[in-house]
Amino acid sequence: MIIRNIEVSQFRNYSNCKTKLSPAVNWIYGANGQGKTNLVEAVYYLCNLESFRTKKPALLLQEKKSEAVLKAQLERTKVLHSVQVNITKKGRQVLLDHAPSRRVSEYILSFMALSFTPEDVNLFRSVPQERRKFFNRIIAFNDSLYFKNIQEYTKIVAQKNSLLRQGKTVQIPLWNEMLAGSAAKLMKLRSDFVAQINLHLSGIFEGLSGRSESLKLFYKPSLNIADFNENNYLLQLDKSLPRDLQYGFAVLGPHRDEYHLLLDGKKDKDYFSQGEFRITNLSLKMTINRLLYERYKFYPVLIFDDLFSELDAEVNKHVFQFFLELKNQIFITSTSKPPHSLPGKIFQVVKGQLV
Amino acid sequence: MQIPVALERLVYEFSRFPGVGRKTAQRLAFNILRYTSEETQNLADALVQVKEQIRYCSVCSGFTDVDPCSICSHTGRDQEQVCVVEQPNNIFPIEKSGVFKGVYHVLMGAISPLDGIGPEQLNLHKLRNRIANKNINEMIIATNPTVKGEATALYLQHEFAGNISKITRLACGIPAGGDLEYVDDITLMEAFSGRHTINT
Numbered sequence: 001m002i003i004r005n006i007e008v009s010q011f012r013n014y015s016n017c018k019t020k021l022s023p024a025v026n027w028i029y030g031a032n033g034q035g036k037t038n039l040v041e042a043v044y045y046l047c048n049l050e051s052f053r054t055k056k057p058a059l060l061l062q063e064k065k066s067e068a069v070l071k072a073q074l075e076r077t078k079v080l081h082s083v084q085v086n087i088t089k090k091g092r093q094v095l096l097d098h099a100p101s102r103r104v105s106e107y108i109l110s111f112m113a114l115s116f117t118p119e120d121v122n123l124f125r126s127v128p129q130e131r132r133k134f135f136n137r138i139i140a141f142n143d144s145l146y147f148k149n150i151q152e153y154t155k156i157v158a159q160k161n162s163l164l165r166q167g168k169t170v171q172i173p174l175w176n177e178m179l180a181g182s183a184a185k186l187m188k189l190r191s192d193f194v195a196q197i198n199l200h201l202s203g204i205f206e207g208l209s210g211r212s213e214s215l216k217l218f219y220k221p222s223l224n225i226a227d228f229n230e231n232n233y234l235l236q237l238d239k240s241l242p243r244d245l246q247y248g249f250a251v252l253g254p255h256r257d258e259y260h261l262l263l264d265g266k267k268d269k270d271y272f273s274q275g276e277f278r279i280t281n282l283s284l285k286m287t288i289n290r291l292l293y294e295r296y297k298f299y300p301v302l303i304f305d306d307l308f309s310e311l312d313a314e315v316n317k318h319v320f321q322f323f324l325e326l327k328n329q330i331f332i333t334s335t336s337k338p339p340h341s342l343p344g345k346i347f348q349v350v351k352g353q354l355v
Numbered sequence: 356m357q358i359p360v361a362l363e364r365l366v367y368e369f370s371r372f373p374g375v376g377r378k379t380a381q382r383l384a385f386n387i388l389r390y391t392s393e394e395t396q397n398l399a400d401a402l403v404q405v406k407e408q409i410r411y412c413s414v415c416s417g418f419t420d421v422d423p424c425s426i427c428s429h430t431g432r433d434q435e436q437v438c439v440v441e442q443p444n445n446i447f448p449i450e451k452s453g454v455f456k457g458v459y460h461v462l463m464g465a466i467s468p469l470d471g472i473g474p475e476q477l478n479l480h481k482l483r484n485r486i487a488n489k490n491i492n493e494m495i496i497a498t499n500p501t502v503k504g505e506a507t508a509l510y511l512q513h514e515f516a517g518n519i520s521k522i523t524r525l526a527c528g529i530p531a532g533g534d535l536e537y538v539d540d541i542t543l544m545e546a547f548s549g550r551h552t553i554n555t
């Protein structure tokens with residue numbers, strides 16, 4: 001997908017900013033605090049309908065304004081769509097081709113940006129639900145059934161939890177059976193996706209870092225995987241009833257699944273340095289990017305916020321080389337002009353304006 | 356200017372309908388102000404009559420103005436085939452499609468612990484009696500393809516597996532998460548012909 005042009009109004013420190021964009025690299029530079037990240041945040045919001053920095057819409061509004069408006073023309077599979085998002089304190093309204101888009105799920109399954117920001121270094125250090133949320137989004141994009149399965153599964157868990165809170169154990173086996181069937185589907189899709197990632201992850205890691213260790217994404221389901229056998233899941237779920245009751249919620253199932261990164265078998269949280277968290281995360285995102293275009297001929301918008309100041313010089317060289325081979329539309333923020341020539345456009349940001 | 360009391364009362368009554376906001380309620384109320392006296396009387400009569408005449412059938416719990424309903428008392432219908440639905444209004448689209456020649460049973464809901472609805476809140480007592488006293492050889496489960504509907508189907512399957520030789524579930528065609536009420540005839544026909552046995 002390509003964003004042809006963008007208009008950002010009353011968003012963060014932007015009063016109004018309107019510009020055409022390059023389908024290749026858009027290099028956005030300026031001193032700190034001028035609004036480089038705010039601009040790519042707007043780009044990200046237009047693609048993913050959320051911010052990579054905050055969950056509070058109020059923080060996205062310009063001071064003393066009640067509404068921020070983002071407009072863009074997005075091209076997907078050679079079709080040009082006009083998109084407008086109105087953000088208020090209470091939430092957002094999406095207009096796709098001038099009509100209110102009720103099905104946000106369909107929208108976010110059509111457009112996508114992959115971001116790489118300083119905060120991303122924490123993905124494998126933060127709470128497990130952040131990782132589940134991240135992978136859910138990507139797997140749903142690969143498989144629209146997965147999205148429905150997740151919604152269905154979430155409802156089943158809510159029903160089971162409600163019984164646990166009410167202490168009505170008689171009905172639990174029925175909901176465990178529902179849960180087992182739904183879990184089997186989710187776990188199969190997650191496991192298949194991780195296997196796909198691992199086909200390329202080590203190679204891409206080597207290309208970006210120049211290091212030859214094996215990098216693996218490890219899927220650790222809450223239920224013992226047992227060949228995705230529903231009956232086996234049902235046994236495990238029924239056995240966990242005393243613990244379910246003790247905690248007051250369903251303790252087993254895909255809503256408790258984990259993902260880890262392993263570098264030569266060493267687990268992220270226990271062994272990775274700050275730099276390793278960063279470069280492995282970038283490798284993972286670039287692997288996802290490759291999967292998306294190999295399997296779906298889809299090129300997500302790529303956003304790199306302040307990437308080059310965070311990596312060391314040797315890695316920077318590798319990364320630059322890697323970038324030149326990408327066919328995606330790319331947004332890069334930096335405090336300086338590009339050190340090498342790149343295909344695309346260069347923007348300078350000063351106080352919320354492009355100069 | 357303030358809205359006159361009588362008008363406000365009508366707006367309030369309309370705004371209690373599901374999915375009707377205050378604006379729509381006002382539009383409906385203003386529309387009625389344009390009615391002739393006769394039209395208004397017809398509307399009022401219709402409201403009173405529907406309440407006076409429409410009841411739940413004592414056999415299947417569908418909506419009816421005679422008891423038992425015209426489906427339950429129809430000699431041409433296959434009394435050995437029971438189609439189980441969640442709500443009385445689920446019967447109408449199936450009848451309209453004309454694909455089903457058996458009889459119905461309305462559960463008056465679906466299992467949903469979050470809403471405080473368990474099997475004991477459903478209209479299952481009458482269903483058990485019907486199965487015990489009549490020769491029923493197939494139960495077609497036509498609950499909605501939602502999580503609640505699927506859980507209810509699973510419950511029925513376990514509950515009646517030993518009593519009925521054939522239990523089937525409406526198959527493909529119905530969009531997942533959808534509601535029988537909004538499914539078109541062709542989709543319903545496909546769903547009936549493609550139903551699959553679940554008590555094997």
Ligand SMILES: [Zn+2]
Nearest residue numbers: 412415424427
């Ligand atoms: Zn009847």
